[in-house]
Amino acid sequence: MSSEPIVDSRSMDVEVAIRTRRSVRGFTSRTVTPEAMQHVFGLAQLSPSNCNIQPWRIFVASGAARDRLRQAMIAQVERGTPPNPDFEYPDRFEEPFRKHQIACAVTLFNEMGIGRDDKPGRNRALLRNFELFDAPHVAFLGMNKQFKEPVSLDLGIYLQTLMLAMTARGIACCPQGSMRSYPDIVRHEFGISQEIGILVGLSFGYEDSSVAANRTRIDRSPLAENVVFKND
Ligand SMILES: Cc1cc2nc3c(=O)[nH]c(=O)nc-3n(C[C@H](O)[C@H](O)[C@H](O)COP(=O)(O)O)c2cc1C
Numbered sequence: 459m460s461s462e463p464i465v466d467s468r469s470m471d472v473e474v475a476i477r478t479r480r481s482v483r484g485f486t487s488r489t490v491t492p493e494a495m496q497h498v499f500g501l502a503q504l505s506p507s508n509c510n511i512q513p514w515r516i517f518v519a520s521g522a523a524r525d526r527l528r529q530a531m532i533a534q535v536e537r538g539t540p541p542n543p544d545f546e547y548p549d550r551f552e553e554p555f556r557k558h559q560i561a562c563a564v565t566l567f568n569e570m571g572i573g574r575d576d577k578p579g580r581n582r583a584l585l586r587n588f589e590l591f592d593a594p595h596v597a598f599l600g601m602n603k604q605f606k607e608p609v610s611l612d613l614g615i616y617l618q619t620l621m622l623a624m625t626a627r628g629i630a631c632c633p634q635g636s637m638r639s640y641p642d643i644v645r646h647e648f649g650i651s652q653e654i655g656i657l658v659g660l661s662f663g664y665e666d667s668s669v670a671a672n673r674t675r676i677d678r679s680p681l682a683e684n685v686v687f688k689n690d
Pocket of ligand 1: 479481482632635637676
């Protein structure tokens with residue numbers, strides 16, 4: 459096992475990367491070079507995991523593989539095939555989480571010019587996920603289906619490390635829970651065994667700043683809503 463960190467003069471300060479990363483939902487056709495891919499996935503490989511089991515199984519599609527996956531997923535959505543995710547996700551969030559979920563959707567839809575009652579507009583926005591927002595690459599993050607919440611923590615750490623590594627290299631990305639919807643398509647394309655479940659996807663490439671959705675900025679709650687400091 460080797461994953462030597464490459465010290466690169468273009469490296470970005472980690473704080474700048476954390477502050478700069480955001481979900482990008484519109485990409486140019488410019489592809490990421492194989493060298494840059496090795497670099498960012500090499501950095502993500504350094505992520506910590508419980509007992510160093512490194513449970514992440516990553517499948518990256520570009521070129522014809524990306525085109526096939528995209529077409530197959532779009533076809534499922536257009537046919538109205540119900541999603542068939544490997545891992546359960548809450549059907550609905552109650553307060554205080556719901557208000558954030560709604561604010562996030564409203565901010566995005568406003569930027570996209572989609573009104574409250576514009577059902578076709580919302581469907582179109584949903585479909586953009588399966589079009590991979592036109593990104594030339596998509597990574598699927600999977601792990602053994604038998605693993606539950608505590609092990610999925612390791613994949614969350616991996617995902618953020620990967621996104622920050624991409625950000626530092628000027629590569630834009632969008633994490634997508636929606637990529638959980640049709641895992642059999644992903645398993646078929648990559649010849650993955652049924653033991654591996656797909657947790658999340660990550661479309662990536664270079665930002666197309668002319669895409670309206672990319673004006674979206676999502677804010678965060680004040681620290682006191684999430685973090686308790688106790689000292690007595
Ligand atoms: C695990 C995960 C799944 C997500 N799934 C989607 C998705 O399917 N589609 C989408 O457009 N954004 C998705 N997002 C992006 C979130 O909406 C976004 O991270 C959040 O609103 C904060 O915005 P920011 O990433 O620009 O800071 C996902 C983010 C995470 C971390």
